[in-house]
Amino acid sequence: MKLWVKLLVIFAGGALGTAVRMALLHLLGDEVVALAAVNVAGCFLLGLLSGVMGPHVPLRRLFLAVGGLGAFTSWSSLALQGVTEPGGVIIVIAETFVGIVFAGVGHLAGMKLRRDDD
Template identity: 60%
Template sequence: MVARAAVIFAGGFIGTAARVAVTEAIGHEAIALATVNLTGCLVIGLISGYFGPRVTLLRIFLAVGGVASFTSWSSLALQGVASPGAMILVVAETMVGIIVAGLGHLYAMKRLRRGGS
């Protein structure tokens, strides 16, 4: 239990720092948010496809700690509520995120888990 909490905390620290770095580098809030969310979708798909149903400390570190704190879907939802005109972008980003996560999962499942065959 302590080990899981520690890897989640460590992954969260790294994921949050990475999100801040990307946000600062891009500058534009909406573009930065889309970048981190869609990148996070790809990475979570890759993690899922690579590990399959196995739950390891590395998977917890990467997914629960790192990717979860790197992305900010709650901020995206807030954008849609605060500006109803932005709801189309919220829906589109969510749909693209699902597709990107699925593609990442399939790629990792076929290429990474099986040694690149």
């Protein structure tokens, strides 16, 4: 597959992921809570997708995971909260831990779904 096709697919997924994140941040209001919800949900969804798809990297994975969920989550904004918000370091540590747990749970759930389809 040509590189430009892969890049275009990632770009399209990224545009969609960013738009969904911005809409959710706007709807949820509180920046710290909204960003935490987006990041943790993104971790779960990325883990789920990883578990379902396994090691294969088709175009839909590039669109959904690399572009879409990569742009949906915002760990750089979390890092900025860590240095600008009161208690920010605690927020970063807690959200990172919860994100890892949710990614793991999502991955296990995805693997179970994949096995059930076999």
